[in-house]
Amino acid sequence: MGVDAFVNWLRDAAGVLHENAAYLTELDSAIGDADHGANMDRGFQAIVAVLDGTSFESADELLKKAGMTLVSKVGGASGPLYGTFFLRFGTALAGVSSINAEAVGKALHAGVEGVLARGKAELGDKTMYDAWAPALEAYDAAVAGGSEVGPALTAAAEAAAKGRDATVPLVARKGRASYLGERSAGHQDPGATSTTLILESAARTLA
Amino acid sequence: MIGIVVVSHSRALAEAAVGLASEMVAEDKRPVIAVAAGLDATTFGTDAMAVSEALTAADSPDGVLVLLDLGSAVLSAEMALEFVDPSVGDHVRLSSAPLVEGLVAAVVTASTGASLDAVVAEAERGLVGKQDHLGDTPAAEAAAVVEADQSVEVVLGNEHGLHARPAARLVGLVNGFDATVTLTDLDTARGPVDAGSLSMVATLNAQQGHRVRVSASGQQASEALAAIEKLAAENFGDAPATGAAPSGSTAGGPSSVSDSPSGTADRSTAGGSGLDVAIGPAVVLGSEVDLSDYVAEDNELERLNQAVETAAEQLRELRDTTPEHGDIFVAHLALLGDRKILEAVEHAISGGSPAPAAWRDVYDELATTFEGLDDAYQRERAQDVRAVRDRVLRILVGATEETPTDGILVVPELDAATAATLDATRIAGIAVRAAGTTGHGVIVARSRGIPLITGIGEVDVQPGATIAFDARTGSFEVEPDEDQVHATIRERQSEREQAVTEANEPAITRDGKTIDVLVNVGVVQDAVDARGADGSGLVRTEVLFGDRRTAPTVDEQVETFRAIAQALKNRPITIRTWDIGGDKPLPFLPQAKEANPFLGERGLRVFRRRPELLRDQLEAIRRVATETPVHVMFPMVTTADEVAWALDELGPRHGLEVGIMVEVPAAALRVATLAKDLDFVSIGTNDLTQYTTAADRTNTAVASLADGLDPAVLQLIDHVVRNAGVRVAVCGDLASNPQAAVLLAALGVTELSAVGPQVPLVKARLRQADLSQVDTAAVLNARDADQVRGLL
Known part of the structure; x- marks a missing residue:
């Protein structure tokens, strides 16, 4: 898998996040500060601007640049969180000659570990980690069963969607939503939603 | 900025x-x-x-x-x-x-x-100002930040700053006034804290020399401030420095407790048998009070208050009946009455927690806070916290009083407070589960003559069962042959009596070697009390003057050294120059905090950069040497450069004999080089052992590794004797152990300096020994310290 596949992923994800910006913001307005969709859209449009003006030699360079762009442009907590994800994801691919299912798995794990270290969330805190965690598990299981990158990412995206849906009844313990306490229950977590969108995009584009 | x-x-x-x-x-x-x-x-x-x-x-x-x-x-x-x-x-x-x-x-x-x-x-x-104004914080914390009407500044003169006991006196005083008083340490900018709460005052961790702002508001604010200024001027009730006085007060700060068995014996409470064997019913102290049978009811708060009041009565009685340790119980009383702690416990109880659990949790947290403090002395105060915790817990669960008066005390570890407060005339002995023979509690017990064995491990001992131990053979028995133990005790008693009777006779072994047995001196009284000492092989100057706030003058030092020499009938005394650093701070020579003080500026090393105090001391030593035989030795020497520097500082020797301590393995290995211009070397076995085994003797987890009889240590001693080319002495703990003393003499050591009570015993044992029969080769080649012990 070459750098083009990752460029496609980022462009596709930017498109999906743009389409879903209003939806994400609506979710965030229920339990947060009503900016998640706008923030993610701004961050990924900035990535697209970078892609339009620069060509990248390697996937790790590309993804690290994407991470740094999100850090600076998103503005909300998802900036450092997704920024860290892509930075670590890219770093894990540095020097990897053939990017296969195993390499992508390692990169996913590195990225999510970065998210955890940054956000200090635990499973059930009603955060994006509630989507990332089952996704990683499903990805690993698929690869162990012999799947290639594409099917493994599809399994991961499906698991992320289940994790996202499972955030609805949870009471938020991290982020702005935690100020709402019990009132945060009954709403789907915007972060888990954008994570699922990004993984679904990966399943479509990385193969 | x-x-x-x-x-x-x-x-x-x-x-x-x-x-x-x-x-x-x-x-x-x-x-x-x-x-x-x-x-x-x-x-x-x-x-x-x-x-x-x-x-x-x-x-x-x-x-x-x-x-x-x-x-x-x-x-x-x-x-x-x-x-x-x-x-x-x-x-x-x-x-x-x-x-x-x-x-x-x-x-x-x-x-x-x-x-x-x-x-x-x-x-x-x-946020505190706003919280206080709006009244949305708990009272105790609000009190800590209330705008004060007036304030004064005091400087802490007492050696350990506002540690638990001076702090307790301060808290007691403050709570007697209708005033809210806070303290701010101006040197660390910590605070303000509520001066009416011992836990808050103690966690301020204000040290000697710090400036503290005392602020007060309320009806009696000025009266409170005046009383506090007076208390501060009196060093918060800490005893004035008296260590150098020939009358021999033995006020023991941690500097003397840590490494000076002879310096810490509180003679008013000494009185153990001084034997190394004991028999009696077991009094088993666990580490935890058993709360499992406690049944919570709906009046937990009332039960707690009753238990606290009962504990206070017990402590008041202890305070009044043991004046020499009254301070400990005053501090315990203050802890017990600490309103901040009580509030926390009451809060937990109102949240549904049974009284014992609430009490234990709050006290455990406080103990942890103390243990986290930078200052070693403060850290040890966690023991006080646990003592108060357990006193109330025992009352709550109806367990019996903790301090045994008869029998053999079996404890997981021995803390100095317990060792100091036991009735030495009644307690038969102490058996410590943890290994290690140099912990503070162990040293205190030993210096009080209480029979003691350490390292018995997790032997199952039922309370009340008859137990016996013999520290000399290392045996510990449950249900022993009582007649035999009593026979051993009689034997040791007569041995001891005979040793004391013959103490003044020289120690000449059966094969005709004369060994000088001397006494270690940490206070003048050690020299006065010594029986049969051939002089002093170690005068610990940092202990002699360790409780002073300012450096002693040359004249004061001369007078003190002279008093020691006179008490020993002008036999030679070996004065060790200031040995500070590591675990031995000197109040009048503050040292920068070091990450690894035992490997830092210790002993002679301290004075390379600031030699003034050493120069004064050397002048005092030279002056005393014109009147009486005096040797001088420098501690913690590593290199030949250091020896040359020290000799240069000393100047003309005249009648002085000059030596160094051998404590660093490097010094032991190259003793031939170091001793070239010296008259003697003296091996400090405690430090040599801990540096050789890389084990901290005060850390119970590894203390058993720091065994002076480790063959590696003995090989270094053997190397020193063979290569020094000068007289070799030993002044560490090993020299106080009669069996080890024989071994040291057999290796060629000709001078042993022991703690006072052991001098007659060491001499007696040497008289019975035939050094030519000691298989030194087997000892040096032994597998470990236990095997060495078996060979002795």
């Missing part, structure tokens, strides 16, 4: 906050404040790159404080730390202080040139 960075979602908010705070301070006094806020002038958001640029802009060698609003501000700031140069990142502090209030406090404090720690502390207290 430190720099400040403000991270916010909103640039307008950040800039307004900076403006508000800046108003407080004249422009030329303001710290650099950099802002990283908003994605642009109007878009909310935070940017880690912008934060890292702000960090670099505000960077100062004194550090950078970062104040943040919420959410992504925190994540972005943490991320920014990964982007900046590590040399910048190392001194950046992200603070949880409230942004506006914290920034105002930080700007004001930073403008005074305060340290990063001090500014952080002030910023974090930023």
